[in-house]
Amino acid sequence: MSVIALKIDVDTYRGTREGVPALARLLEKHDAPATFLFSLGPDHTGRALKRVFRPGFFGKVTRTSVVEHYGIKTLMYGVMLPGPDIGRREAEGLRAIRRAGFETGVHTWDHVRWQDGVADADEAWTRRELVRATERYAEVFGERPTVHGAAGWQMNEAAYRLQAELGYTVASDGRGEHPYWPCNAQGEVIGPVQLPSTLPTLDELIGLDGWTVDNVHEALLARTRDLAPLHVYTLHAELEGQKLAPVFERLLRGWRDQGYRFATVGDCARQLDLSALPRCPVALGTIPGRSGTLVVQQAALA
Structure with missing residues (x-):
């Protein structure tokens, strides 16, 4: 059967408060399982404005109306307003998502800090950030997380190794075509199975x-017309959970009409024959429509 795993990145305080419950209601309406990945520390979204000097960034934020989707207040957090502690202030809302039957996991501690800093960070920096998020998740949910999805699809080799050390069993940290084991240049597996x-x-x-917002669902449905065993679709609480909810609902209906069923990232991982998965070196690359570099699946090692 063809499956689409729905992976929801929750980047901001507003997305957690408003987008997450709205998405939960929409997913329940369509009987669609999904994985919510939470940012668990301070919302410092305003600090992302320094990316304006990154090639392609200004064009992207202009096309997607960042102010409209995120709001002026969110864009001031960490710059002109203190960043609210998401995991502490919204703990009950996070637990409500778990009680509703959705899978939950870790996105990051500080979204902007991880996205802008982890690629060049050392092991100590990386450990501090990932341990903070992992411990906050355990504080909120009363158990250790097992699912991870990196903020901004940004990682370093230490982060993969720390995932394994901290008990993560499945991750969706980058972009790619099919599940794989992340490895170093020597072919050593360094982290949990990846579902990009x-x-x-x-x-x-x-x-x-x-x-446009009126027809963009057709672009995605065209990519899934030929049924594949597994797709992973990343959506955002700040977008599909708010003004782009009608687009997402059209996608849910369209994918179901094409013959797909929906699942969580963890459920998909549990159905895999792990011994048959390829080993792919971890590396950064580029993706059309997105500025900067991010984790992109590489060719499998022989």
Whole structure:
């Protein structure tokens, strides 16, 4: 059977408060399982504005109306306003998602800090950030997390090794085509099994090639028309959980009409023959519609 794993990245305080419950209601309406990955520390979204000097970033935020989707207040957190502690202030809301039957996991501690800093960070920095998020998750949910999805699809080799050390069993940290074992250049497996995002995100498509909020679902449905065993679609509480909810609902209906069923990242991982998965070196690359580099699946080792 063909499956689409729905992976929800929750980046901000507003996304946690408003987008997450709205998405939960929409998913329940369509009887669609999903994995919610939470940012668990301070919301410092405003500090991301320094990316304006990154090639391609200004064009992306212009196309996707960042102010409209995130709000002025969110864009001031960490710059002109103190960043609210998401995991502490919204702990009950996070637990409500788990009680509703959805899978939960870790996205990051400080989204902007991880996305902008981890690629060049050392082991000590990486350990501090990942341990903070892991411990906060355990504090909120009363158990250790097993699912991880990196903020901004950004990682380093130490982060993969720490995932294994901290008890994560499945991750969706990058972009790619199929599940694999992350390894170093020597072929040593360094982290848990990876289920990369296989489809573009809405903000990578809207405003390009004639795609608008009214027809962008057609771009994604065209990519899934030929049924595949597994796709992983990453959506955002700040986008599909708010103003782009109608687009997401059209996708849910369209994918079901194409013959897909929905599942969590963890459920998909449990169905895999892990011994048959390829080993792929970890590396950064580029993705159309997104500025900068991010984790991109590499060719499998022989």
